[in-house]
Amino acid sequence: MNKPILKASGLTKKFGEVQALKEVNLELKKGKVTVFLGENGAGKTTTLKIILGFLFPDTGKVEKIEAKLRLGYVPEQPVLFPWLKGREILALTGKIYGLRQVEIDKKISDLVSLLSFDPTQLERRVQTYSPGNQKKMAYLQNLLIDPELLIVDEPFSSLDPIAIKRIRDIFFNFKREGRTLFISSHLISEAEKLADEVIIIKKGKTLLQVDWSEFRRERVYLKIKKETLASKIVFERWPDSRFSGDYLENFVLKNEWKELFVSLEEKNKLAGLEEIEVSQPDLETFFLFWIGNQVLN
Numbered sequence: 001m002n003k004p005i006l007k008a009s010g011l012t013k014k015f016g017e018v019q020a021l022k023e024v025n026l027e028l029k030k031g032k033v034t035v036f037l038g039e040n041g042a043g044k045t046t047t048l049k050i051i052l053g054f055l056f057p058d059t060g061k062v063e064k065i066e067a068k069l070r071l072g073y074v075p076e077q078p079v080l081f082p083w084l085k086g087r088e089i090l091a092l093t094g095k096i097y098g099l100r101q102v103e104i105d106k107k108i109s110d111l112v113s114l115l116s117f118d119p120t121q122l123e124r125r126v127q128t129y130s131p132g133n134q135k136k137m138a139y140l141q142n143l144l145i146d147p148e149l150l151i152v153d154e155p156f157s158s159l160d161p162i163a164i165k166r167i168r169d170i171f172f173n174f175k176r177e178g179r180t181l182f183i184s185s186h187l188i189s190e191a192e193k194l195a196d197e198v199i200i201i202k203k204g205k206t207l208l209q210v211d212w213s214e215f216r217r218e219r220v221y222l223k224i225k226k227e228t229l230a231s232k233i234v235f236e237r238w239p240d241s242r243f244s245g246d247y248l249e250n251f252v253l254k255n256e257w258k259e260l261f262v263s264l265e266e267k268n269k270l271a272g273l274e275e276i277e278v279s280q281p282d283l284e285t286f287f288l289f290w291i292g293n294q295v296l297n
Contacts, residue, residue: 002029010060022204036184038201072147076154078138082127131158192283
């Protein structure tokens with residue numbers, strides 16, 4: 001069982017009259033990729049900055065289970081010293097973390113190749129970099145220090161498809177090495193490829209945190225045209241189901257769905273069930289369902 005390496009509980013934060021966080025609770029587990037989802041303005045970046053110590057919460061606390069946990073952070077829009085060259089920034093980062101120059105040079109060579117970063121860019125001031133290369137530079141800084149927990153805000157913003165593939169491979173390698181990733185992203189299709197755990201936040205409040213692999217293994221997604229016999233049967237069995245447009249939908253336990261099916265079959269009441277769409281849960285549908293603030297069984 002993966003143990004938590006960081007916990008946040010009861011976080012609140014107000015900026016003037018704006019209540020950015022109302023109650024955020026979360027747990028990051030060692031060796032897992034946790035994906036942090038929410039609408040624009042939901043409080044994701046504020047939460048990240050509190051975890052990193054850039055902001056202090058009004059109430060609540062962040063607890064690092066491992067006191068000497070080495071953190072890395074890649075922001076959505078990196079802020080770099082514009083007058084320094086790329087190599088100078090990486091050398092400075094390495095020295096701050098106690099690396100010897102020979103180690104720094106070796107790591108830079110390896111990481112530039114890993115990220116498909118043009119090495120000639122290292123001799124240029126970062127103020128001349130494109131947004132994509134600035135993002136790559138932020139990744140190079142973080143990979144240089146071998147973080148045990150890497151926090152990333154919008155990991156794929158500004159990156160080209162090749163860089164996205166390289167970053168995704170790096171994340172998978174992090175998992176294999178037992179490191180921990182906390183990713184805030186709006187690109188759900190990419191987030192789903194990585195997610196072990198999913199946290200959804202809405203209007204500054206945590207809605208839920210789930211083991212995504214377990215959820216997909218144990219549940220199915222039901223979608224039924226409303227005002228049909230099938231929708232009535234499903235709503236009677238699962239009254240927390242949600243009406244969305246012309247459809248009724250829910251995520252239900254596979255064994256409960258099977259039990260209902262068998263029960264109706266024994267009573268010769270299967271008519272209408274062919275109208276039910278049954279599928280594997282996907283993260284986009286799951287996110288949209290929960291933003292409606294529904295409650296699972």
